[in-house]
Amino acid sequence: MKNVRKLTEGAILLASFSVLLLLTIYVPLLGMIVNLFLAVPFMLFAAKNDGKSIFVFIIASLLLSFIVGSVMSLPLTLAYGTTGVVIGYLIQKQKNMGVLFIAGSLVFLVNLVIIYVSSIVLFKIDMITEMLDVMRESLNISADILKNFGNEEESKRVLEMFNNGLNLVKTLIPTLFVLSSFFIVFIMQLVSFPIIKRFGVKIEKWKSFKDITLPKSIMYYFLLTLILSMFMNPEEGTFWYMAIINMTYILQFLIVIQGFTFIxxxxxxxGISKAISITIAIAAFLIPIFLYIIGILGIIDLGFDLRKGLTKK
Known part of the structure:
Protein backbone atom coordinates (compact mmCIF):
# COMPACT_ATOMS: atom_id res chain seq x y z
CA MET A 1 0.00 0.00 0.00
CA LYS A 2 2.83 2.35 0.88
CA ASN A 3 4.59 1.62 -2.43
CA VAL A 4 1.38 2.27 -4.37
CA ARG A 5 0.98 5.63 -2.62
CA LYS A 6 4.60 6.49 -3.39
CA LEU A 7 4.21 5.56 -7.08
CA THR A 8 0.98 7.56 -7.36
CA GLU A 9 2.55 10.59 -5.71
CA GLY A 10 5.63 10.32 -7.93
CA ALA A 11 3.50 10.05 -11.08
CA ILE A 12 1.45 13.13 -10.14
CA LEU A 13 4.59 15.15 -9.40
CA LEU A 14 6.22 14.05 -12.68
CA ALA A 15 3.07 15.05 -14.58
CA SER A 16 3.12 18.45 -12.85
CA PHE A 17 6.79 18.85 -13.74
CA SER A 18 6.05 18.00 -17.40
CA VAL A 19 3.40 20.75 -17.61
CA LEU A 20 5.76 23.29 -16.03
CA LEU A 21 8.56 22.23 -18.39
CA LEU A 22 6.32 22.55 -21.46
CA LEU A 23 5.28 26.06 -20.41
CA THR A 24 8.91 27.02 -19.76
CA ILE A 25 10.11 25.81 -23.17
CA TYR A 26 7.24 26.74 -25.47
CA VAL A 27 5.76 29.89 -23.85
CA PRO A 28 8.79 32.21 -23.62
CA LEU A 29 7.39 35.15 -21.62
CA LEU A 30 5.39 32.99 -19.22
CA GLY A 31 8.27 30.52 -19.11
CA MET A 32 10.54 33.11 -17.50
CA ILE A 33 8.27 33.01 -14.44
CA VAL A 34 7.21 29.35 -14.58
CA ASN A 35 10.81 28.04 -14.63
CA LEU A 36 11.21 29.21 -11.01
CA PHE A 37 8.59 26.60 -10.01
CA LEU A 38 10.34 23.70 -11.79
CA ALA A 39 12.07 22.65 -8.57
CA VAL A 40 8.81 22.34 -6.58
CA PRO A 41 7.96 18.69 -7.59
CA PHE A 42 11.54 17.65 -6.75
CA MET A 43 11.47 19.39 -3.35
CA LEU A 44 8.17 17.76 -2.48
CA PHE A 45 9.28 14.25 -3.47
CA ALA A 46 12.73 14.51 -1.85
CA ALA A 47 11.26 15.88 1.40
CA LYS A 48 9.17 12.73 1.87
CA ASN A 49 11.16 9.82 0.37
CA ASP A 50 14.41 7.90 0.75
CA GLY A 51 17.56 8.30 -1.36
CA LYS A 52 16.86 5.33 -3.67
CA SER A 53 13.37 6.61 -4.55
CA ILE A 54 14.75 10.12 -5.12
CA PHE A 55 17.37 8.78 -7.55
CA VAL A 56 14.69 6.91 -9.53
CA PHE A 57 12.56 10.07 -9.59
CA ILE A 58 15.47 12.09 -11.03
CA ILE A 59 16.13 9.50 -13.77
CA ALA A 60 12.41 9.38 -14.64
CA SER A 61 12.26 13.19 -14.86
CA LEU A 62 15.26 13.25 -17.24
CA LEU A 63 13.65 10.62 -19.50
CA LEU A 64 10.36 12.51 -19.42
CA SER A 65 12.01 15.85 -20.23
CA PHE A 66 13.76 14.22 -23.20
CA ILE A 67 10.40 12.95 -24.51
CA VAL A 68 8.40 16.10 -23.77
CA GLY A 69 11.04 18.61 -24.79
CA SER A 70 14.29 17.62 -26.45
CA VAL A 71 17.96 17.12 -25.66
CA MET A 72 18.14 20.87 -24.96
CA SER A 73 15.65 20.52 -22.07
CA LEU A 74 17.91 18.06 -20.19
CA PRO A 75 20.26 20.75 -18.73
CA LEU A 76 17.21 22.66 -17.45
CA THR A 77 15.82 19.52 -15.79
CA LEU A 78 19.19 18.60 -14.32
CA ALA A 79 19.83 22.09 -12.90
CA TYR A 80 16.43 22.58 -11.28
CA GLY A 81 15.96 18.88 -10.49
CA THR A 82 19.22 18.36 -8.58
CA THR A 83 18.83 21.70 -6.78
CA GLY A 84 15.25 20.83 -5.76
CA VAL A 85 16.25 17.34 -4.65
CA VAL A 86 19.12 18.60 -2.47
CA ILE A 87 16.92 21.25 -0.84
CA GLY A 88 14.08 18.75 -0.33
CA TYR A 89 16.37 16.12 1.18
CA LEU A 90 17.88 18.69 3.58
CA ILE A 91 14.35 19.73 4.57
CA GLN A 92 13.66 16.09 5.40
CA LYS A 93 16.79 16.13 7.61
CA GLN A 94 15.45 19.29 9.31
CA LYS A 95 18.36 21.52 8.36
CA ASN A 96 18.05 25.28 8.89
CA MET A 97 17.32 27.81 6.14
CA GLY A 98 20.93 28.94 5.87
CA VAL A 99 22.07 25.40 5.03
CA LEU A 100 19.23 24.98 2.51
CA PHE A 101 20.16 28.22 0.76
CA ILE A 102 23.94 27.64 0.63
CA ALA A 103 23.62 23.99 -0.46
CA GLY A 104 21.00 24.82 -3.10
CA SER A 105 23.11 27.70 -4.44
CA LEU A 106 26.25 25.54 -4.68
CA VAL A 107 24.39 22.76 -6.53
CA PHE A 108 22.85 25.27 -8.95
CA LEU A 109 26.28 26.90 -9.46
CA VAL A 110 27.87 23.53 -10.33
CA ASN A 111 25.10 22.94 -12.87
CA LEU A 112 25.61 26.38 -14.42
CA VAL A 113 29.34 25.75 -14.81
CA ILE A 114 28.76 22.27 -16.30
CA ILE A 115 26.19 23.65 -18.79
CA TYR A 116 28.50 26.52 -19.80
CA VAL A 117 31.59 24.32 -20.23
CA SER A 118 29.57 21.63 -22.07
CA SER A 119 28.19 24.18 -24.54
CA ILE A 120 31.77 25.25 -25.35
CA VAL A 121 33.31 21.74 -25.53
CA LEU A 122 30.45 19.87 -27.25
CA PHE A 123 28.76 22.53 -29.38
CA LYS A 124 31.58 25.11 -29.74
CA ILE A 125 29.16 27.77 -28.47
CA ASP A 126 30.34 30.35 -25.94
CA MET A 127 27.13 32.26 -25.26
CA ILE A 128 28.72 34.95 -23.10
CA THR A 129 31.61 35.67 -25.49
CA GLU A 130 29.21 35.81 -28.45
CA MET A 131 26.93 38.21 -26.60
CA LEU A 132 29.91 40.46 -25.74
CA ASP A 133 31.08 40.35 -29.39
CA VAL A 134 27.63 41.48 -30.56
CA MET A 135 27.77 44.37 -28.08
CA ARG A 136 31.25 45.32 -29.32
CA GLU A 137 30.03 45.38 -32.92
CA SER A 138 27.15 47.65 -31.90
CA LEU A 139 29.59 49.95 -30.12
CA ASN A 140 31.86 50.12 -33.18
CA ILE A 141 28.89 51.04 -35.37
CA SER A 142 27.86 53.76 -32.89
CA ALA A 143 31.46 55.05 -32.81
CA ASP A 144 31.53 55.30 -36.62
CA ILE A 145 28.30 57.30 -36.55
CA LEU A 146 29.82 59.72 -34.02
CA LYS A 147 32.92 60.10 -36.22
CA ASN A 148 30.72 61.08 -39.15
CA PHE A 149 29.34 63.92 -37.02
CA GLY A 150 32.87 65.16 -36.31
CA ASN A 151 33.15 63.80 -32.75
CA GLU A 152 36.16 61.56 -33.32
CA GLU A 153 37.86 62.21 -29.96
CA GLU A 154 34.62 61.75 -28.06
CA SER A 155 33.85 58.52 -29.94
CA LYS A 156 37.32 57.13 -29.12
CA ARG A 157 36.90 57.96 -25.43
CA VAL A 158 33.42 56.41 -25.22
CA LEU A 159 34.50 53.32 -27.21
CA GLU A 160 37.52 52.76 -24.94
CA MET A 161 35.38 53.14 -21.82
CA PHE A 162 32.78 50.63 -23.01
CA ASN A 163 35.42 48.17 -24.23
CA ASN A 164 37.07 48.25 -20.80
CA GLY A 165 33.66 47.59 -19.28
CA LEU A 166 33.05 44.59 -21.56
CA ASN A 167 36.52 43.21 -20.77
CA LEU A 168 35.71 43.50 -17.07
CA VAL A 169 32.42 41.64 -17.58
CA LYS A 170 34.29 38.81 -19.32
CA THR A 171 36.79 38.65 -16.45
CA LEU A 172 33.97 38.58 -13.90
CA ILE A 173 32.12 35.61 -15.45
CA PRO A 174 32.81 33.42 -12.34
CA THR A 175 31.45 36.18 -10.07
CA LEU A 176 28.36 36.57 -12.26
CA PHE A 177 27.78 32.80 -12.07
CA VAL A 178 28.07 32.81 -8.26
CA LEU A 179 25.78 35.83 -7.75
CA SER A 180 23.28 34.51 -10.33
CA SER A 181 23.11 31.18 -8.48
CA PHE A 182 22.50 32.91 -5.15
CA PHE A 183 19.81 35.13 -6.65
CA ILE A 184 17.99 32.37 -8.58
CA VAL A 185 17.97 29.95 -5.62
CA PHE A 186 16.76 32.72 -3.29
CA ILE A 187 13.82 33.52 -5.62
CA MET A 188 13.24 29.79 -6.16
CA GLN A 189 12.92 29.20 -2.42
CA LEU A 190 10.80 32.31 -1.99
CA VAL A 191 8.14 31.03 -4.45
CA SER A 192 8.47 27.30 -3.73
CA PHE A 193 8.39 27.08 0.07
CA PRO A 194 4.85 28.49 0.54
CA ILE A 195 3.62 25.83 -1.94
CA ILE A 196 5.34 22.83 -0.35
CA LYS A 197 4.24 23.99 3.13
CA ARG A 198 0.64 23.56 1.96
CA PHE A 199 1.44 19.87 1.32
CA GLY A 200 2.42 19.31 4.94
CA VAL A 201 6.20 19.79 4.60
CA LYS A 202 7.63 21.57 7.65
CA ILE A 203 10.26 24.23 6.95
CA GLU A 204 12.01 26.46 9.44
CA LYS A 205 11.40 30.15 9.02
CA TRP A 206 14.06 32.45 7.60
CA LYS A 207 16.00 34.48 10.12
CA SER A 208 14.97 38.13 10.10
CA PHE A 209 17.25 40.06 7.70
CA LYS A 210 18.57 42.16 10.59
CA ASP A 211 19.71 39.02 12.46
CA ILE A 212 21.82 37.64 9.60
CA THR A 213 25.52 37.72 10.48
CA LEU A 214 28.18 36.37 8.16
CA PRO A 215 31.26 34.49 9.46
CA LYS A 216 34.06 36.76 10.70
CA SER A 217 36.50 34.85 8.47
CA ILE A 218 35.05 36.69 5.42
CA MET A 219 36.74 39.88 6.63
CA TYR A 220 40.12 38.10 6.85
CA TYR A 221 39.69 36.62 3.36
CA PHE A 222 38.86 40.10 2.06
CA LEU A 223 41.95 41.66 3.68
CA LEU A 224 44.12 38.80 2.40
CA THR A 225 42.77 39.32 -1.14
CA LEU A 226 43.54 43.05 -0.97
CA ILE A 227 47.11 42.37 0.26
CA LEU A 228 47.68 39.81 -2.52
CA SER A 229 46.43 42.25 -5.18
CA MET A 230 48.78 44.96 -3.86
CA PHE A 231 51.92 42.83 -3.66
CA MET A 232 51.40 40.49 -6.59
CA ASN A 233 49.93 43.11 -8.95
CA PRO A 234 49.12 40.42 -11.58
CA GLU A 235 48.88 41.30 -15.26
CA GLU A 236 45.45 41.59 -16.82
CA GLY A 237 44.31 38.35 -18.45
CA THR A 238 46.41 36.04 -16.24
CA PHE A 239 44.91 33.36 -13.99
CA TRP A 240 45.92 35.20 -10.80
CA TYR A 241 44.37 38.44 -12.06
CA MET A 242 41.05 36.68 -12.71
CA ALA A 243 41.17 34.81 -9.39
CA ILE A 244 41.94 37.90 -7.29
CA ILE A 245 39.48 40.25 -8.98
CA ASN A 246 36.64 37.69 -8.78
CA MET A 247 37.35 36.95 -5.12
CA THR A 248 37.46 40.70 -4.41
CA TYR A 249 34.05 41.33 -5.99
CA ILE A 250 32.37 38.34 -4.31
CA LEU A 251 33.76 39.26 -0.88
CA GLN A 252 32.82 42.92 -1.38
CA PHE A 253 29.28 41.84 -2.16
CA LEU A 254 29.08 39.75 1.04
CA ILE A 255 30.52 42.60 3.15
CA VAL A 256 27.96 45.03 1.72
CA ILE A 257 25.19 42.54 2.65
CA GLN A 258 26.63 42.51 6.20
CA GLY A 259 26.53 46.32 6.19
CA PHE A 260 22.87 46.34 5.15
CA THR A 261 21.93 43.83 7.87
CA PHE A 262 23.70 46.01 10.45
CA ILE A 263 21.75 49.11 9.33
CA GLY A 271 13.10 52.24 17.25
CA ILE A 272 13.37 53.86 13.82
CA SER A 273 10.84 52.86 11.16
CA LYS A 274 11.83 49.99 8.85
CA ALA A 275 10.76 52.17 5.91
CA ILE A 276 13.84 54.37 6.54
CA SER A 277 16.13 51.31 6.34
CA ILE A 278 14.52 50.21 3.07
CA THR A 279 14.83 53.75 1.64
CA ILE A 280 18.55 53.82 2.53
CA ALA A 281 19.04 50.40 0.89
CA ILE A 282 17.39 51.59 -2.35
CA ALA A 283 19.33 54.89 -2.31
CA ALA A 284 22.60 52.98 -1.88
CA PHE A 285 22.12 51.24 -5.23
CA LEU A 286 21.30 54.56 -6.91
CA ILE A 287 24.24 56.47 -5.34
CA PRO A 288 27.33 54.20 -5.46
CA ILE A 289 29.29 56.10 -2.78
CA PHE A 290 26.70 54.93 -0.23
CA LEU A 291 27.65 51.32 -1.04
CA TYR A 292 31.25 52.05 0.02
CA ILE A 293 30.03 53.52 3.32
CA ILE A 294 27.78 50.50 3.91
CA GLY A 295 30.71 48.20 3.04
CA ILE A 296 32.87 49.96 5.67
CA LEU A 297 30.05 49.47 8.20
CA GLY A 298 30.01 45.78 7.27
CA ILE A 299 33.76 45.45 7.89
CA ILE A 300 33.54 47.25 11.24
CA ASP A 301 30.57 45.10 12.29
CA LEU A 302 32.40 41.90 11.37
CA GLY A 303 35.66 42.99 12.99
CA PHE A 304 34.42 44.58 16.22
CA ASP A 305 31.02 42.90 16.68
CA LEU A 306 29.12 46.18 16.98
CA ARG A 307 25.80 44.39 17.51
CA LYS A 308 27.00 42.84 20.75
CA GLY A 309 27.72 46.27 22.20
CA LEU A 310 24.40 47.68 21.04
CA THR A 311 22.49 44.69 22.47
CA LYS A 312 24.17 45.11 25.88
CA LYS A 313 23.23 48.80 25.95
Whole structure:
Protein backbone atom coordinates (compact mmCIF):
# COMPACT_ATOMS: atom_id res chain seq x y z
CA MET A 1 0.00 0.00 0.00
CA LYS A 2 2.83 2.35 0.88
CA ASN A 3 4.59 1.62 -2.43
CA VAL A 4 1.38 2.27 -4.37
CA ARG A 5 0.98 5.63 -2.62
CA LYS A 6 4.60 6.49 -3.39
CA LEU A 7 4.21 5.56 -7.08
CA THR A 8 0.98 7.56 -7.36
CA GLU A 9 2.55 10.59 -5.71
CA GLY A 10 5.63 10.32 -7.93
CA ALA A 11 3.50 10.05 -11.08
CA ILE A 12 1.45 13.13 -10.14
CA LEU A 13 4.59 15.15 -9.40
CA LEU A 14 6.22 14.05 -12.68
CA ALA A 15 3.07 15.05 -14.58
CA SER A 16 3.12 18.45 -12.85
CA PHE A 17 6.79 18.85 -13.74
CA SER A 18 6.05 18.00 -17.40
CA VAL A 19 3.40 20.75 -17.61
CA LEU A 20 5.76 23.29 -16.03
CA LEU A 21 8.56 22.23 -18.39
CA LEU A 22 6.32 22.55 -21.46
CA LEU A 23 5.28 26.06 -20.41
CA THR A 24 8.91 27.02 -19.76
CA ILE A 25 10.11 25.81 -23.17
CA TYR A 26 7.24 26.74 -25.47
CA VAL A 27 5.76 29.89 -23.85
CA PRO A 28 8.79 32.21 -23.62
CA LEU A 29 7.39 35.15 -21.62
CA LEU A 30 5.39 32.99 -19.22
CA GLY A 31 8.27 30.52 -19.11
CA MET A 32 10.54 33.11 -17.50
CA ILE A 33 8.27 33.01 -14.44
CA VAL A 34 7.21 29.35 -14.58
CA ASN A 35 10.81 28.04 -14.63
CA LEU A 36 11.21 29.21 -11.01
CA PHE A 37 8.59 26.60 -10.01
CA LEU A 38 10.34 23.70 -11.79
CA ALA A 39 12.07 22.65 -8.57
CA VAL A 40 8.81 22.34 -6.58
CA PRO A 41 7.96 18.69 -7.59
CA PHE A 42 11.54 17.65 -6.75
CA MET A 43 11.47 19.39 -3.35
CA LEU A 44 8.17 17.76 -2.48
CA PHE A 45 9.28 14.25 -3.47
CA ALA A 46 12.73 14.51 -1.85
CA ALA A 47 11.26 15.88 1.40
CA LYS A 48 9.17 12.73 1.87
CA ASN A 49 11.16 9.82 0.37
CA ASP A 50 14.41 7.90 0.75
CA GLY A 51 17.56 8.30 -1.36
CA LYS A 52 16.86 5.33 -3.67
CA SER A 53 13.37 6.61 -4.55
CA ILE A 54 14.75 10.12 -5.12
CA PHE A 55 17.37 8.78 -7.55
CA VAL A 56 14.69 6.91 -9.53
CA PHE A 57 12.56 10.07 -9.59
CA ILE A 58 15.47 12.09 -11.03
CA ILE A 59 16.13 9.50 -13.77
CA ALA A 60 12.41 9.38 -14.64
CA SER A 61 12.26 13.19 -14.86
CA LEU A 62 15.26 13.25 -17.24
CA LEU A 63 13.65 10.62 -19.50
CA LEU A 64 10.36 12.51 -19.42
CA SER A 65 12.01 15.85 -20.23
CA PHE A 66 13.76 14.22 -23.20
CA ILE A 67 10.40 12.95 -24.51
CA VAL A 68 8.40 16.10 -23.77
CA GLY A 69 11.04 18.61 -24.79
CA SER A 70 14.29 17.62 -26.45
CA VAL A 71 17.96 17.12 -25.66
CA MET A 72 18.14 20.87 -24.96
CA SER A 73 15.65 20.52 -22.07
CA LEU A 74 17.91 18.06 -20.19
CA PRO A 75 20.26 20.75 -18.73
CA LEU A 76 17.21 22.66 -17.45
CA THR A 77 15.82 19.52 -15.79
CA LEU A 78 19.19 18.60 -14.32
CA ALA A 79 19.83 22.09 -12.90
CA TYR A 80 16.43 22.58 -11.28
CA GLY A 81 15.96 18.88 -10.49
CA THR A 82 19.22 18.36 -8.58
CA THR A 83 18.83 21.70 -6.78
CA GLY A 84 15.25 20.83 -5.76
CA VAL A 85 16.25 17.34 -4.65
CA VAL A 86 19.12 18.60 -2.47
CA ILE A 87 16.92 21.25 -0.84
CA GLY A 88 14.08 18.75 -0.33
CA TYR A 89 16.37 16.12 1.18
CA LEU A 90 17.88 18.69 3.58
CA ILE A 91 14.35 19.73 4.57
CA GLN A 92 13.66 16.09 5.40
CA LYS A 93 16.79 16.13 7.61
CA GLN A 94 15.45 19.29 9.31
CA LYS A 95 18.36 21.52 8.36
CA ASN A 96 18.05 25.28 8.89
CA MET A 97 17.32 27.81 6.14
CA GLY A 98 20.93 28.94 5.87
CA VAL A 99 22.07 25.40 5.03
CA LEU A 100 19.23 24.98 2.51
CA PHE A 101 20.16 28.22 0.76
CA ILE A 102 23.94 27.64 0.63
CA ALA A 103 23.62 23.99 -0.46
CA GLY A 104 21.00 24.82 -3.10
CA SER A 105 23.11 27.70 -4.44
CA LEU A 106 26.25 25.54 -4.68
CA VAL A 107 24.39 22.76 -6.53
CA PHE A 108 22.85 25.27 -8.95
CA LEU A 109 26.28 26.90 -9.46
CA VAL A 110 27.87 23.53 -10.33
CA ASN A 111 25.10 22.94 -12.87
CA LEU A 112 25.61 26.38 -14.42
CA VAL A 113 29.34 25.75 -14.81
CA ILE A 114 28.76 22.27 -16.30
CA ILE A 115 26.19 23.65 -18.79
CA TYR A 116 28.50 26.52 -19.80
CA VAL A 117 31.59 24.32 -20.23
CA SER A 118 29.57 21.63 -22.07
CA SER A 119 28.19 24.18 -24.54
CA ILE A 120 31.77 25.25 -25.35
CA VAL A 121 33.31 21.74 -25.53
CA LEU A 122 30.45 19.87 -27.25
CA PHE A 123 28.76 22.53 -29.38
CA LYS A 124 31.58 25.11 -29.74
CA ILE A 125 29.16 27.77 -28.47
CA ASP A 126 30.34 30.35 -25.94
CA MET A 127 27.13 32.26 -25.26
CA ILE A 128 28.72 34.95 -23.10
CA THR A 129 31.61 35.67 -25.49
CA GLU A 130 29.21 35.81 -28.45
CA MET A 131 26.93 38.21 -26.60
CA LEU A 132 29.91 40.46 -25.74
CA ASP A 133 31.08 40.35 -29.39
CA VAL A 134 27.63 41.48 -30.56
CA MET A 135 27.77 44.37 -28.08
CA ARG A 136 31.25 45.32 -29.32
CA GLU A 137 30.03 45.38 -32.92
CA SER A 138 27.15 47.65 -31.90
CA LEU A 139 29.59 49.95 -30.12
CA ASN A 140 31.86 50.12 -33.18
CA ILE A 141 28.89 51.04 -35.37
CA SER A 142 27.86 53.76 -32.89
CA ALA A 143 31.46 55.05 -32.81
CA ASP A 144 31.53 55.30 -36.62
CA ILE A 145 28.30 57.30 -36.55
CA LEU A 146 29.82 59.72 -34.02
CA LYS A 147 32.92 60.10 -36.22
CA ASN A 148 30.72 61.08 -39.15
CA PHE A 149 29.34 63.92 -37.02
CA GLY A 150 32.87 65.16 -36.31
CA ASN A 151 33.15 63.80 -32.75
CA GLU A 152 36.16 61.56 -33.32
CA GLU A 153 37.86 62.21 -29.96
CA GLU A 154 34.62 61.75 -28.06
CA SER A 155 33.85 58.52 -29.94
CA LYS A 156 37.32 57.13 -29.12
CA ARG A 157 36.90 57.96 -25.43
CA VAL A 158 33.42 56.41 -25.22
CA LEU A 159 34.50 53.32 -27.21
CA GLU A 160 37.52 52.76 -24.94
CA MET A 161 35.38 53.14 -21.82
CA PHE A 162 32.78 50.63 -23.01
CA ASN A 163 35.42 48.17 -24.23
CA ASN A 164 37.07 48.25 -20.80
CA GLY A 165 33.66 47.59 -19.28
CA LEU A 166 33.05 44.59 -21.56
CA ASN A 167 36.52 43.21 -20.77
CA LEU A 168 35.71 43.50 -17.07
CA VAL A 169 32.42 41.64 -17.58
CA LYS A 170 34.29 38.81 -19.32
CA THR A 171 36.79 38.65 -16.45
CA LEU A 172 33.97 38.58 -13.90
CA ILE A 173 32.12 35.61 -15.45
CA PRO A 174 32.81 33.42 -12.34
CA THR A 175 31.45 36.18 -10.07
CA LEU A 176 28.36 36.57 -12.26
CA PHE A 177 27.78 32.80 -12.07
CA VAL A 178 28.07 32.81 -8.26
CA LEU A 179 25.78 35.83 -7.75
CA SER A 180 23.28 34.51 -10.33
CA SER A 181 23.11 31.18 -8.48
CA PHE A 182 22.50 32.91 -5.15
CA PHE A 183 19.81 35.13 -6.65
CA ILE A 184 17.99 32.37 -8.58
CA VAL A 185 17.97 29.95 -5.62
CA PHE A 186 16.76 32.72 -3.29
CA ILE A 187 13.82 33.52 -5.62
CA MET A 188 13.24 29.79 -6.16
CA GLN A 189 12.92 29.20 -2.42
CA LEU A 190 10.80 32.31 -1.99
CA VAL A 191 8.14 31.03 -4.45
CA SER A 192 8.47 27.30 -3.73
CA PHE A 193 8.39 27.08 0.07
CA PRO A 194 4.85 28.49 0.54
CA ILE A 195 3.62 25.83 -1.94
CA ILE A 196 5.34 22.83 -0.35
CA LYS A 197 4.24 23.99 3.13
CA ARG A 198 0.64 23.56 1.96
CA PHE A 199 1.44 19.87 1.32
CA GLY A 200 2.42 19.31 4.94
CA VAL A 201 6.20 19.79 4.60
CA LYS A 202 7.63 21.57 7.65
CA ILE A 203 10.26 24.23 6.95
CA GLU A 204 12.01 26.46 9.44
CA LYS A 205 11.40 30.15 9.02
CA TRP A 206 14.06 32.45 7.60
CA LYS A 207 16.00 34.48 10.12
CA SER A 208 14.97 38.13 10.10
CA PHE A 209 17.25 40.06 7.70
CA LYS A 210 18.57 42.16 10.59
CA ASP A 211 19.71 39.02 12.46
CA ILE A 212 21.82 37.64 9.60
CA THR A 213 25.52 37.72 10.48
CA LEU A 214 28.18 36.37 8.16
CA PRO A 215 31.26 34.49 9.46
CA LYS A 216 34.06 36.76 10.70
CA SER A 217 36.50 34.85 8.47
CA ILE A 218 35.05 36.69 5.42
CA MET A 219 36.74 39.88 6.63
CA TYR A 220 40.12 38.10 6.85
CA TYR A 221 39.69 36.62 3.36
CA PHE A 222 38.86 40.10 2.06
CA LEU A 223 41.95 41.66 3.68
CA LEU A 224 44.12 38.80 2.40
CA THR A 225 42.77 39.32 -1.14
CA LEU A 226 43.54 43.05 -0.97
CA ILE A 227 47.11 42.37 0.26
CA LEU A 228 47.68 39.81 -2.52
CA SER A 229 46.43 42.25 -5.18
CA MET A 230 48.78 44.96 -3.86
CA PHE A 231 51.92 42.83 -3.66
CA MET A 232 51.40 40.49 -6.59
CA ASN A 233 49.93 43.11 -8.95
CA PRO A 234 49.12 40.42 -11.58
CA GLU A 235 48.88 41.30 -15.26
CA GLU A 236 45.45 41.59 -16.82
CA GLY A 237 44.31 38.35 -18.45
CA THR A 238 46.41 36.04 -16.24
CA PHE A 239 44.91 33.36 -13.99
CA TRP A 240 45.92 35.20 -10.80
CA TYR A 241 44.37 38.44 -12.06
CA MET A 242 41.05 36.68 -12.71
CA ALA A 243 41.17 34.81 -9.39
CA ILE A 244 41.94 37.90 -7.29
CA ILE A 245 39.48 40.25 -8.98
CA ASN A 246 36.64 37.69 -8.78
CA MET A 247 37.35 36.95 -5.12
CA THR A 248 37.46 40.70 -4.41
CA TYR A 249 34.05 41.33 -5.99
CA ILE A 250 32.37 38.34 -4.31
CA LEU A 251 33.76 39.26 -0.88
CA GLN A 252 32.82 42.92 -1.38
CA PHE A 253 29.28 41.84 -2.16
CA LEU A 254 29.08 39.75 1.04
CA ILE A 255 30.52 42.60 3.15
CA VAL A 256 27.96 45.03 1.72
CA ILE A 257 25.19 42.54 2.65
CA GLN A 258 26.63 42.51 6.20
CA GLY A 259 26.53 46.32 6.19
CA PHE A 260 22.87 46.34 5.15
CA THR A 261 21.93 43.83 7.87
CA PHE A 262 23.70 46.01 10.45
CA ILE A 263 21.75 49.11 9.33
CA UNK A 264 18.45 47.24 9.71
CA UNK A 265 19.58 45.93 13.13
CA UNK A 266 20.74 49.38 14.33
CA UNK A 267 17.55 51.15 13.22
CA UNK A 268 15.36 48.56 14.94
CA UNK A 269 17.38 48.93 18.15
CA UNK A 270 16.79 52.69 18.01
CA GLY A 271 13.10 52.24 17.25
CA ILE A 272 13.37 53.86 13.82
CA SER A 273 10.84 52.86 11.16
CA LYS A 274 11.83 49.99 8.85
CA ALA A 275 10.76 52.17 5.91
CA ILE A 276 13.84 54.37 6.54
CA SER A 277 16.13 51.31 6.34
CA ILE A 278 14.52 50.21 3.07
CA THR A 279 14.83 53.75 1.64
CA ILE A 280 18.55 53.82 2.53
CA ALA A 281 19.04 50.40 0.89
CA ILE A 282 17.39 51.59 -2.35
CA ALA A 283 19.33 54.89 -2.31
CA ALA A 284 22.60 52.98 -1.88
CA PHE A 285 22.12 51.24 -5.23
CA LEU A 286 21.30 54.56 -6.91
CA ILE A 287 24.24 56.47 -5.34
CA PRO A 288 27.33 54.20 -5.46
CA ILE A 289 29.29 56.10 -2.78
CA PHE A 290 26.70 54.93 -0.23
CA LEU A 291 27.65 51.32 -1.04
CA TYR A 292 31.25 52.05 0.02
CA ILE A 293 30.03 53.52 3.32
CA ILE A 294 27.78 50.50 3.91
CA GLY A 295 30.71 48.20 3.04
CA ILE A 296 32.87 49.96 5.67
CA LEU A 297 30.05 49.47 8.20
CA GLY A 298 30.01 45.78 7.27
CA ILE A 299 33.76 45.45 7.89
CA ILE A 300 33.54 47.25 11.24
CA ASP A 301 30.57 45.10 12.29
CA LEU A 302 32.40 41.90 11.37
CA GLY A 303 35.66 42.99 12.99
CA PHE A 304 34.42 44.58 16.22
CA ASP A 305 31.02 42.90 16.68
CA LEU A 306 29.12 46.18 16.98
CA ARG A 307 25.80 44.39 17.51
CA LYS A 308 27.00 42.84 20.75
CA GLY A 309 27.72 46.27 22.20
CA LEU A 310 24.40 47.68 21.04
CA THR A 311 22.49 44.69 22.47
CA LYS A 312 24.17 45.11 25.88
CA LYS A 313 23.23 48.80 25.95
Missing amino acids: FFFFEQK
